[in-house]
């Protein structure tokens with residue numbers, strides 16, 4: 339037996355007992371007469387003391403120990419002498435007096451410290467992943483992730499859900515990304531596609547009568563990566579039959595609150611989850627995944643500036659655009675440079691410019707403002723009543739800064755949405771301990787793809803159009819709302835889902851609107867359409883990102899910190915060196931000839 343006790347579990351009550359421990363040398367301190375090591379296993383740390391008087395052989399061996407060596411210790415648990423306790427570790431009241439030491443393996447000096455949380459270059463973290471995973475912080479993250487998944491399983495099990503696996507080698511399901519392909523050895527020139535999600539499989543399970551399905555599913559999407567994306571990621575994938583949107587939202591709210599309450603009880607959840615339509619979210623927050631931990635809502639300023647002489651605003655309004663603004667509380671003192679930075683940000687997001695109006699603190703109320711308290715490059719074009727009107731509309735007070743954008747509706751929302759988040763960040767309004775969930779509903783069913791001049795599904799093509807809007811599918815596709823819903827939290831999408839189409843005619847109609855020919859529809863989706871002819875029940879579900887949930891619950895900014903073996907931003911695995919070329923023979927077996935792009 340290597341060990342009978344875990345290091346981190348030793349307590350005062352164990353004093354007097356002989357134990358066997360095994361683990362890694364976290365730290366070694368040589369005090370001449372005595373050698374101390376902090377021995378670490380997954381449970382934590384125990385202090386072991388080597389005394390040359392009582393255990394000369396073990397003490398002699400301990401002189402050679404270095405960080406990350408793997409050792410076993412037999413020894414006696416004793417209470418630490420008064421005044422030498424360590425309140426920072428749970429086993430800090432005791433130490434183990436070593437009787438015997440065995441070295442299982444030595445270690446080279448690690449490429450970075452394991453026993454602290456000092457900054458490590460991202461490439462090193464990935465290249466030396468097995469060692470990085472020893473660090474306490476990432477171990478905590480993986481434990482947290484485990485607990486999230488356990489809570490999902492417990493919750494769904496008690497509500498009658500079945501966990502069912504679906505294949506990884508399959509056929510392309512359109513979720514809006516590129517597929518990862520796997521060549522077939524037996525069928526030259528044919529390929530499997532890795533699932534972008536088990537969407538069609540779970541719908542087919544509903545046709546088969548399974549009613550309540552879920553799976554912790556791996557999904558693969560070959561797309562250009564952002565900070566909150568990985569080429570493969572994990573979803574809680576769930577589907578139910580005989581449900582309406584309300585049934586699903588009513589199931590999901592307690593799931594998420596219970597996860598937070600069980601796993602990170604120090605975090606605060608606002609209940610019930612507020613609801614917004616897509617339109618409200620875009621109008622008030624300029625985003626379909628609004629961060630609701632703070633206000634600073636986007637406000638329409640047209641009523642205040644309808645008669646203005648200011649050309650920029652006049653032009654926007656005559657061109658059927660909008661003039662909207664937000665308040666940056668207490669930011670009237672912003673320097674030229676700070677204002678220029680915000681303007682640049684607005685331009686980067688597509689605005690022609692940003693109008694800033696600083697209400698200097700001279701006046702006590704907005705109503706007592708005079709033009710001498712107004713600082714803006716456009717000040718001379720405004721009347722004081724216009725400034726007061728705008729300030730009232732956005733709820734600004736003296737000392738605040740107004741940020742105003744004019745132009746096309748969608749652009750204005752996007753730009754102000756980004757500025758709102760920036761101000762929220764600068765003013766520290768994004769409290770990490772507050773999990774502010776909200777449901778967003780009534781998304782548009784279709785999005786115009788200007789490049790390809792066709793309609794795309796906003797969610798995916800299996801989404802049920804709002805029954806009232808089905809009549810506009812062909813005549814006014816932009817107007818059709820979907821029966822789809824997202825859960826967002828702190829500005830991040832937690833899940834998206836929808837009620838699905840379950841009748842062949844409607845599904846075929848959608849494919850037609852999306853520009854598929856009848857042949858393409860048959861080739862790509864024939865199996866689903868056929869299944870719909872054999873008694874498909876009404877159904878709906880969700881796909882929920884687990885990596886992102888773990889990321890915000892662990893207070894991390896990067897998905898890689900909650901994934902054991904993640905990929906880089908450019909989709910490579912630095913530990914294994916994947917992707918990698920394979921030999922000729924392997925290529926021949928799958929009938930593939932590679933013609934690499936010419937080197938620049």
Ligand code: ASP
Nearest residue numbers: 535537835836879880881
């Ligand atoms: N399959 C969808 C996705 O991955 C989720 C769903 O509609 O259930 O986004």
